[in-house]
Amino acid sequence: MQVFRNPKRDIWPQIIKRPASNSKEMEALVRSIIEDVRTRSDAALRLYTKQFDGVEIGDLRVSREEFAAAERRISPDLANAIDLAHVNIKKFHAMQREHVQVIETSPGVTCWRKSLPIERVGLYIPAGTAPLFSTVLMLGVPAVLAGCGEVVICTPPLRDGSAADVILYAAKICGISTVYKVGGAQAIAAMAYGTETVPAVNKIFGPGNNYVTCAKQIVSMDVAIDMPAGPSEVAILADKSCNPIFVATDLLSQAEHGPDSQAVLVSPDEEVIEKTLNEIERQISGLSRREIIEKSLANSKTILVGSIDEGIEFLNNYAAEHLILAARNADELADRIVNAGSVFIGNYSCESAGDYASGTNHTLPTGGFSKVFSGVSLDSFVKKITFQKLTPEGIRNIGPAVEVMAAAEGLDAHKRAISVRLEELNGI
Missing domain, CATH: 3.40.50.1980 (Nitrogenase molybdenum iron protein domain)
Structure with missing residues (x-):
């Protein structure tokens, strides 16, 4: 040190200053992989799985039989440890649920905000030097608690073409049954744009090596990601x-x-x-x-x-x-x-x-980004929509102020939207 x-x-x-990598060559390679996946779909995934993981993959999706076999092979001690972690992570994240609060900002004007789940999310789970099953818990628990309609996992296959038993066990106890045996930048591209087998998602989560991180940053122009990560x-x-x-x-x-x-x-x-x-x-x-x-x-x-x-x-x-x-x-x-x-x-x-x-969640901002970013939480898997409702009393109360403000900004149609309602209420 x-x-x-x-x-x-x-x-x-x-x-x-954090360690820097020579990113130009890497970015060019990652961009080419992403474009190839967009063009050739599953064929490109199989090509890169063979090239980078040394595995000729058949079915990309993990079958029910593979889930069952993985669960049988997990040692009781490891299963019990994962179960304990799952309980604690679920307790902590369940407390992050927000309840709808309706606020009357003026008489006759009510506003509220509602959290709704992101419909489709993709979780990237590394398995290079070691299968990061703990990341399945950290991402899977809040995704399921949030009520995301579709949760998919992509993880690199092992040398025998299977997904790691411990990753499948962790996915199962989270309630996730859709797992694909594909890793690297190609997995990020698949989740971002979809292939014949892997569905496109609305937001991608998960850590990875420099290639995965680079791929997430590139596709973030088209699909949301959890955070910049290094x-x-x-x-x-x-x-x-x-x-x-x-x-x-x-x-x-x-x-x-x-x-x-x-x-x-x-x-x-x-x-x-x-x-x-x-x-x-x-x-x-x-x-x-x-x-x-x-x-x-x-x-x-x-x-x-x-x-x-x-x-x-x-x-x-x-x-x-x-x-x-x-x-x-x-x-x-x-x-x-x-x-x-x-x-x-x-x-x-x-x-x-x-x-x-x-x-607590271990998916956290790196590289100094904790100055502006939070770690993954239940909030990461929801979008928040605001609502408002105005009664006749409400528009009478705030309408004149809105007219003045719209006129000051030169937005006549905005002003008129208020005025026609006030005129109707006043019988004009």
């Missing part, structure tokens, strides 16, 4: 009250996501930094994804700051996807966080809990 000691504020933008990241604010062993595990657990992931440690205490870095060296040798972690740590940073206050200021500038507060008075510090995807308060609130089973 790169170490910065008391960096001046004028170099903070350089420090918080490599995963964690930032930790730690002081003398932290446990350096815990902090090291949190940094390492983030780093194992991928070589382009980023872990950031901010501390006002040199000893905490030294102990944590030593712990990273001690722990890394026993981890199965050591090679990936080492590449990630090369993109990662440690910042020694002058005080906790300066650390908070730095982290609000960094706007992390995940932020852990391993410091004294963590609850009070949490109230000062204004930019973060999800905040983990105290020494026992590790990111892994939120990634799997605490109940």
